[in-house]
Amino acid sequence: xxxxxxxxxxxxxxxxxxxxxxxxxxxxxxxxxxxxxxxxxxxxxxxxxxxxxxxxxxxxxxxxxxxxxxxxxxxxxxxxxxxxxxxxxxxxxxxxxxxxxxxxxxxxxxxxxxxxxxxxxxxxxxxxxxxxxxxxxxxxxxxxxxxxxxxxxxxxxxxxxxxxxxxxxxxxxxxxxxxxxxxxxxxxxxxxxxxxxxxxxxxxxxxxxxxxxxxxxxxxxx
Amino acid sequence: xxxxxxxxxxxxxxxxxxxxxxxxxxxxxxxxxxxxxxxxxxxxxxxxxxxxxxxxxxxxxxxxxxxxxxxxxxxxxxxxxxxxxxxxxxxxxxxxxxxxxxxxxxxxxxxxxxxxxxxxxxxxxxxxxxxxxxxxxxxxxxxxxxxxxxxxxxxxxxxxxxxxxxxxxxxxxxxxxxxxxxxxxxxxxxxxx
Amino acid sequence: xxxxxxxxxxxxxxxxxxxxxxxxxxxxxxxxxxxxxxxxxxxxxxxxxxxxxxxxxxxxxxxxxxxxxxxxxxxxxxxxxxxxxxxxxxxxxxxxxxxxxxxxxxxxxxxxxxxxxxxxxxxxxxxxxxxxxxxxxxxxxxxxxxxxxxxxxxxxxxxxxxxxxxxxxxxxxxxxxxxxxxxxxxxxxxxxxxxxxxxxxxxxxxxxxxxxxxxxxxxxxxxxxxxxxxxxxxxxxxxxxxxxxxxxxxxxxxxxxxxxxxxxxxxxxxxxxxxxxxxxxxxxxxxxxxxxxxxxxxxxxxxxxxxxxxxxxxxxxx
Numbered sequence: 103x104x105x106x107x108x109x110x111x112x113x114x115x116x117x118x119x120x121x122x123x124x125x126x127x128x129x130x131x132x133x134x135x136x137x138x139x140x141x142x143x144x145x146x147x148x149x150x151x152x153x154x155x156x157x158x159x160x161x162x163x164x165x166x167x168x169x170x171x172x173x174x175x176x177x178x179x180x181x182x183x184x185x186x187x188x189x190x191x192x193x194x195x196x197x198x199x200x201x202x203x204x205x206x207x208x209x210x211x212x213x214x215x216x217x218x219x220x221x222x223x224x225x226x227x228x229x230x231x232x233x234x235x236x237x238x239x240x241x242x243x244x245x246x247x248x249x250x251x252x253x254x255x256x257x258x259x260x261x262x263x264x265x266x267x268x269x270x271x272x273x274x275x276x277x278x279x280x281x282x283x284x285x286x287x288x289x290x291x292x293x294x295x296x297x298x299x300x301x302x303x304x305x306x307x308x309x310x311x312x313x314x315x316x317x318x319x320x321x322x323x324x
Numbered sequence: 325x326x327x328x329x330x331x332x333x334x335x336x337x338x339x340x341x342x343x344x345x346x347x348x349x350x351x352x353x354x355x356x357x358x359x360x361x362x363x364x365x366x367x368x369x370x371x372x373x374x375x376x377x378x379x380x381x382x383x384x385x386x387x388x389x390x391x392x393x394x395x396x397x398x399x400x401x402x403x404x405x406x407x408x409x410x411x412x413x414x415x416x417x418x419x420x421x422x423x424x425x426x427x428x429x430x431x432x433x434x435x436x437x438x439x440x441x442x443x444x445x446x447x448x449x450x451x452x453x454x455x456x457x458x459x460x461x462x463x464x465x466x467x468x469x470x471x472x473x474x475x476x477x478x479x480x481x482x483x484x485x486x487x488x489x490x491x492x493x494x495x496x497x498x499x500x501x502x503x504x505x506x507x508x509x510x511x512x513x514x515x516x517x
Numbered sequence: 518x519x520x521x522x523x524x525x526x527x528x529x530x531x532x533x534x535x536x537x538x539x540x541x542x543x544x545x546x547x548x549x550x551x552x553x554x555x556x557x558x559x560x561x562x563x564x565x566x567x568x569x570x571x572x573x574x575x576x577x578x579x580x581x582x583x584x585x586x587x588x589x590x591x592x593x594x595x596x597x598x599x600x601x602x603x604x605x606x607x608x609x610x611x612x613x614x615x616x617x618x619x620x621x622x623x624x625x626x627x628x629x630x631x632x633x634x635x636x637x638x639x640x641x642x643x644x645x646x647x648x649x650x651x652x653x654x655x656x657x658x659x660x661x662x663x664x665x666x667x668x669x670x671x672x673x674x675x676x677x678x679x680x681x682x683x684x685x686x687x688x689x690x691x692x693x694x695x696x697x698x699x700x701x702x703x704x705x706x707x708x709x710x711x712x713x714x715x716x717x718x719x720x721x722x723x724x725x726x727x728x729x730x731x732x733x734x735x736x737x738x739x740x741x742x743x744x745x746x747x748x749x750x751x752x753x754x755x756x757x758x759x760x761x762x763x764x765x766x767x768x769x770x771x772x773x774x775x776x777x778x779x780x781x782x783x784x785x786x787x788x789x790x791x792x793x794x795x796x797x798x799x800x801x802x803x804x805x806x807x808x809x810x811x812x813x814x815x816x817x818x819x820x821x822x823x824x825x826x827x828x829x830x831x832x833x834x835x
Contacts, residue, residue: 105383105384105387105388106384106385106386106387107387108387108388108389108390109387112387113387113389113390116385116386116387116390116394117390117393117394117397120382120386120394120397120398121397124397124398124400124401127401127405128401128404128405128408131405131408131409132408134412135408135409135411135412135413136408138412138413139408139411139412142411142412142415146415224496224497227493227647248663251605251663251664252605252606252662252663253605253606253607254487254489254490254605254607255489255604255605255607255608255649255663256663256664280677289647289648290647290648290651293801489605489607490607491645492611492645492646493644493645493646493647494641494644494645495645497644499641499644503619506623
């Protein structure tokens with residue numbers, strides 16, 4: 103077959119044809135996958151909500167979603183009883199951009215759990231926030247031999263950075279120790295830690311603004 | 325040139341990463357771990373094979389003056405397709421690579437092979453060229469990712485090998501990518517001589 | 518080597534003067550940090566010399582004695598000067614390998630390296646081991662090494678002024694003498710200035726680079742201090758604190774990685790001073806000297822090109 107000439111008609115025809123075929127193909131695949139993608143995103147959110155509220159993965163829950171400004175509040179109930187509220191909160195001052203966290207609160211406003219949904223922090227440093235703020239190391243120091251200490255150094259000092267169970271309403275806002283608070287920042291990642299704690303503090307404020315509604319809604323259902 | 329030679333050419337002799345030095349952006353950006361590097365390589369291989377075959381088939385239909393926009397449309401369609409499929413069926417992989425998938429469109433390996441090979445050959449050799457180049461890219465990225473992961477986090481493919489006190493964070497970050505890539509290219513050149 | 522091929526002085530003679538000039542600061546570090554400083558210096562120098570010898574002999578297969586020019590010893594001491602005195606041995610050895618193996622020998626050895634080896638190694642370690650590289654022991658723990666008690670450095674306290682809005686209580690006299698925490702070689706401005714006098718008197722370096730850096734930093738922080746008296750510390754604190762003196766006197770003046778003409782050296786010095794102030798005042802790190810010098814190292818070929826000495830002969834037409 104001879105190569106098509108570069109005449110205006112040919113060029114227009116071929117480009118249009120290629121684009122139309124591509125568009126149809128993509129539309130078809132989009133049609134096939136969009137349902138699955140939506141379901142996966144929904145499942146990811148629901149498993150995140152269950153995890154921050156300490157609910158077993160296979161338990162049935164009902165979620166009532168309610169956007170408040172830039173936040174999203176999820177009021178969660180099981181068999182018609184309110185069990186907790188998860189708040190999705192975003193902070194823009196992370197080291198690598200936005201940090202999106204989901205924080206779960208119980209009726210007293212204690213933090214039940216958290217989950218980092220989206221972030222672009224440095225791996226090995228700021229990215230450790232997913233585990234850092236729920237692990238308690240205060241009081242436990244590993245003993246290492248003298249040789250290992252000289253060659254590899256002392257293990258990281260024990261500190262308190264577990265925010266699970268904390269109550270921002272009673273204890274005041276969470277702050278890193280550098281800013282006069284009592285939460286140890288992730289080593290060498292103070293900026294990330296500040297942004298993360300800020301997101302958690304804001305989540306609490308949003309939760310508090312809705313707390314009365316949440317409780318009354320639950321009682322009404324009883 | 326037979327198909328086997330075409331395949332080996334991309335895998336070793338004209339390896340896109342270590343010899344042609346094409347596609348440096350995904351090479352440096354996605355290789356923070358061996359698994360990420362391998363996944364990126366395989367994703368690129370998929371797009372490369374598809375686009376090579378389609379372009380080899382369409383080459384006589386596409387007038388010369390509009391070949392670049394036509395190729396880009398073909399490549400971009402396959403990348404978008406891959407993105408949707410990955411999001412639907414491999415969500416965890418998509419979470420770690422999602423940012424880099426759209427970048428495959430501008431990966432110069434793909435347009436480069438379309439221009440240099442697929443536009444001059446028939447579909448079957450183009451398939452082998454895509455496979456060879458793609459797998460050549462994959463093993464290079466996997467190796468780069470494995471070295472960076474080992475030095476930076478003490479693990480390979482997620483299995484911890486070294487104690488955490490020996491982790492050198494710099495290798496997970498951008499400078500480590502440049503340093504490791506430089507040394508790997510030097511070693512490959514030394515071996516090839 | 519590169520700038521000295523045609524001049525009368527030999528590399529090893531210059532290196533000997535540099536080592537002599539570093540002695541006051543080294544002795545002060547032994548006095549202030551005790552055993553830790555001795556261990557860090559010894560390990561750093563020994564591993565730098567070892568890597569230089571081993572790479573030269575077994576990888577480059579070169580018979581020339583490159584450790585005889587003492588440049589590896591200088592790199593070792595400078596690297597130690599940039600480390601905290603409680604740093605684990607493993608990290609020091611990695612630093613020496615990076616300085617000699619990656620930054621120096623990969624580019625072809627002394628005279629061919631683009632960046633200052635000791636400084637590049639320090640920055641590599643800082644990024645790789647951010648925790649261990651940013652805690653510094655307090656002065657006066659003579660026998661403690663790994664168990665030394667650490668404290669915030671004056672530079673960290675000065676940096677905190679920006680966020681807390683209260684003046685840090687840092688004694689200027691302690692800063693000048695070196696009674697403060699910090700890396701081995703940077704703490705005593707007095708000893709470093711003594712080193713500068715030795716370097717100038719022995720004609721090992723000229724005044725252009727150190728003076729232009731120090732003047733730039735002093736002037737810029739002075740202006741900023743007048744504008745923001747609480748957030749920015751006094752120019753004296755910036756002059757005597759942190760790695761400024763060490764960088765200006767021993768790091769930025771490295772022959773291989775600094776411009777050759779006086780005019781180029783003044784431009785280079787001004788830019789380093791400017792970048793240092795920018796990082797110290799506006800950046801995330803309390804210290805900016807090492808980054809500033811490395812960035813300007815990359816510009817040296819460009820500066821050399823722009824500041825070529827004028828030739829007086831007429832151009833010959835071909």
